[in-house]
Amino acid sequence: MDMAIALILSQDGITNGAIYALLALALVLVFAVTRVIFIQQGEFVAYGALTLAMMQSGVLPATVWMLVVMGALVTVLDGGLALKAGQGRRAASVAGWNLGYPLALAAAVGGLAVNELPLAVQVLLTLAIVVPMGPMMYRLMYQPIASAPVLVLLIVSVALHIAMVGLGLLFFGAEGQRTPAFSEFSLELGPLMVSAQTLWVLMVSVLLIVALYQFFERTLYGKALRATAINRVGAQLMGISPTLAGKLTFFLAAFIGALSGVLIAPITTIYYDTGFLIGLKGFVAAIIGGLASYPLAAMGAIAVGLLESFASFWASAYKEVIVFTLIIPVLLWRSLCSHHVEEEE
Amino acid sequence: MKLHNTLLAALGLALAATAAHAEIKVGVVLSATGPAASLGIPEKNTIALLPTTIGGEKVSYIVLDDASDTTTAVKNARKLTVEDRVDVIIGSTTSPASLAMVDVAAETKTPMISMAASARIVAPMDDKKRWVFKTPQNDQQMASAIIEHMGANNVRKVSFIGFANAYGEGWYEQFRKLAEAKGxxxxxxxxxxxxxxxxxxxxxxxxxxxxDAVFIAGSGTPSALPQKTLRERGYKGPIYQTHGVANNDFLRICGKDCEGTLLPVGPVQMARSLPDSHPVKASALAYVEKYEAANGAGSVSSFGAYAWDAGVLLQAAVPNALKAAKPGTAEFRSALRDALEGVKEAAGATGIYSMSAEDHLGLDDRSRVMIEIRNGTWSLLK
Known part of the structure; x- marks a missing residue:
């Protein structure tokens, strides 16, 4: 172990840690606002990466059809409710967003030669396909049981996770995919070889964290989400719709997930089931933040990334064991030094 | 009236089938669905190409799918031996399923030919395993090809990286032993x-x-990640992989970082480029042509060849067994077991089989070749 190796390991750890940090932030956000443990976070990573990869190989990504189906279900549910209440215009707007948009997107992706488009457009299309699944998923699965105990919400998340992994296998096949790097440029800093992709990951992570901070501090919607996170009933009494808060949260979480997927697809091979492990490490970080503190979760994520990287150098066979065992002392410490508040019942 | 005639004809046929008792029944258990399906499907396709008469007797094949599940494999083996009273079992696709089926084969005294790779299926030899044979090469044969190549190219010091599972550990054990012996x-x-x-x-x-060299023991596309990382970090030396990566998805994922990768494979994969003097060329090519004629060009894989070679072993053994007893009897099964053990120099698609009481695999160094990834495709090393 010399300085050069330590530096390279740190770089690797921080790059991975940045992705874990994004996922940890999303997990904390979703849990704080909706009390849902968002196990499917990782699947959004895989869906984002693999949708992009499918576009690049010139195949119509099957996730488009998933979006159409989910949109159709939402249209039936929400449009039906609106019609019953005699709100024809509302029903039309529901149908427009949930049915018209996915179909238009499917037509666009199917009609264009997507594999010849510039990378930036492909990335935008990927996000346009994967991200709306977040709020739709909230509408279909969580909104009807929004006041259920945390355990029930967790069970629903597990079920959705398994369903999404299964669908992922069906959509993308068992083999892994890699997408080309955003640019071939790389930077040499002494012993370090920093590739452009690493810089992209770090830059986007920092930008996103700053943007989220601004969103929560400055905008009305951000403040509404914060209010819901702090006191759900109080926020509702102040006129903040829990449904809107839930959908917005899931939108952000899906966005973060899909974007992370797009970012790491050129660094590593992504399989239909890769997301789970990445999401789980984000979860370890979120636990370090007590599923409540954003800065602690972000720092925890960097710590997980570094620990993983150094563990793979010193004891590669036990790497996962070391990373996941980290949860035990953290939980011990948290349960010793924080007074327990029983929220349920 | 017409229906009546048809029924009569069908009845007559059924009677005829029961009367012709002398046909040889082969029970096949394979994983046509589930995680091992990519191995089981070419095997299933190959079973359809196996001969329907051997030594003048009709052969019928009963194929059951075990869905890559050990329990189902054992259940299928029981059904085949007890209900269908087969003369020999071929299967299964995976090592765990095959190991579990050994008990059924021994209990019912039915010879069994496994299509799975683990050396433990037929070794160490004991009272149960004397009924069991297998066709795929042991990891040890593949490992020795790598060691030989390293020795010939002055590799004195090697780094090993493998999967953190049974595959990687198995390779590490084999590889370390052979490497130490070679210095x-x-x-x-x-x-x-x-x-x-x-x-x-x-x-x-x-x-x-x-x-001097790095050896990566992984299978499929995940095995590309260490190689890509090594090249990114500026490692210039030779990299060896196992035959577990010999599919086109690996080439697609690994791209230019895999140029020059060295690995051992079974001869069937390279059948067309083998020199005419290679002892396995003719038999491997015969299988490749037959399989691709039925399933399309470029569709052949080494897994189907394991099923084909089970057929090769039967063709070599059945005529001798028929001299001793009639099919459908315990005597025939026992005679078939003895005949399989006596198979000598049978040329299959995977290699040349010469069985003995101790060795129920019977392959030697002719069962693998070293290849290199050159210009994005596999090419034979001279």
Missing amino acids: IEVAASERFNPTDTSVTGQALKLMSVKP
Whole structure:
């Protein structure tokens, strides 16, 4: 172990840690606002990466059809409710967003030669396909049981996770995919070889964290989400719709997930089931933040990334064991030094 | 009236079938669905190409799917031996399922030919395993090909990285033993998970001992990650992989970082490029042509060849067994077992089989060749 190796390991750890940090932030956000443990976070990573990869190989990504189906279900549910209440215009707007948009997107992706488009457009299309699944998923699965105990919400998340992994296998096949790097440029800093992709990951992570901070501090919607996170009933009494808060949260979480997927697809091979492990490490970080503190979760994520990287150098066979065992002392410490508040019942 | 006639004809046929008792029944258990389906499907396709008469007797095949599940494989083996009273079992696709079926084969005294790779299916030889044979090469044969190549190219110090599972551990054991015998030092030994998204730490450790070569023991596309990382980190030396990566998805994922990768494979994969003097060329090519005629060009894989070779063994053994007893009897099964053990120099698609009481695999060095990835495709090393 010399300085050069330590530096390279740190770089690797921080790059991975940045992705874990994004996922940890999303997990904390979703849990704080909706009390849902968002196990499917990782699947959004895989869906984002693999949708992009499918576009690049010139195949119509099957996730488009998933979006159409989910949109159709939402249209039936929400449009039906609106019609019953005699709100024809509302029903039309529901149908427009949930049915018209996915179909238009499917037509666009199917009609264009997507594999010849510039990378930036492909990335935008990927996000346009994967991200709306977040709020739709909230509408279909969580909104009807929004006041259920945390355990029930967790069970629903597990079920959705398994369903999404299964669908992922069906959509993308068992083999892994890699997408080309955003640019071939790389930077040499002494012993370090920093590739452009690493810089992209770090830059986007920092930008996103700053943007989220601004969103929560400055905008009305951000403040509404914060209010819901702090006191759900109080926020509702102040006129903040829990449904809107839930959908917005899931939108952000899906966005973060899909974007992370797009970012790491050129660094590593992504399989239909890769997301789970990445999401789980984000979860370890979120636990370090007590599923409540954003800065602690972000720092925890960097710590997980570094620990993983150094563990793979010193004891590669036990790497996962070391990373996941980290949860035990953290939980011990948290349960010793924080007074327990029983929220349920 | 017409229906009546048809029924009568069908009845007559059924009677005829029961009367012709002398046909040889082969029970096949394979994983046509489930995680091992990519291995089981070519095997299933190959069973359809096996001969329907051997030594003048009709042969019928009963194929059951075990869905890559050990319990189902055993259930199927029981059904085949007890209900269908088969004369021999071929199967199964995976090592765990095959190991579990050994008990059924021994209990019902039915010879069994496995299409799975683990050496433990037929070794160490005991009272149960004397009923069991297998067609795929042992990892040890593949490992020895790598060691020989290393020895010939002055590799004295090698770094090892393998899957953190039974595959990687199995290879490490085989490889370390052979390397030590040859005087090659295994200076670093690392593990990674097929699901890992980064192996930078391991790659640095592998390079820090300044090895003459790196050996990666993984299968499929996950095996590309260490190789890509090593090249990114500036490692220039030779990289060896196992035959577990010999599919086109690996080439697609690994791209230009895999140029020059060295690996051993069964001869069937390279059948067309083998020199005419190679002892397996004719028999391997015969299988390749037959399989591709039925399933399309470029569709052949080494897995189907394991099923084909089970057929080769039967063709060599059945005529001798028929001299001793009639099919459908315990005597025939016992005679068939003895005949399989006596098979000598039977040329299959995987290699040349010469069985003995101790060796129920019977393959030698002719069962693998070293290849290199050159210009994005596989090419035979001279």
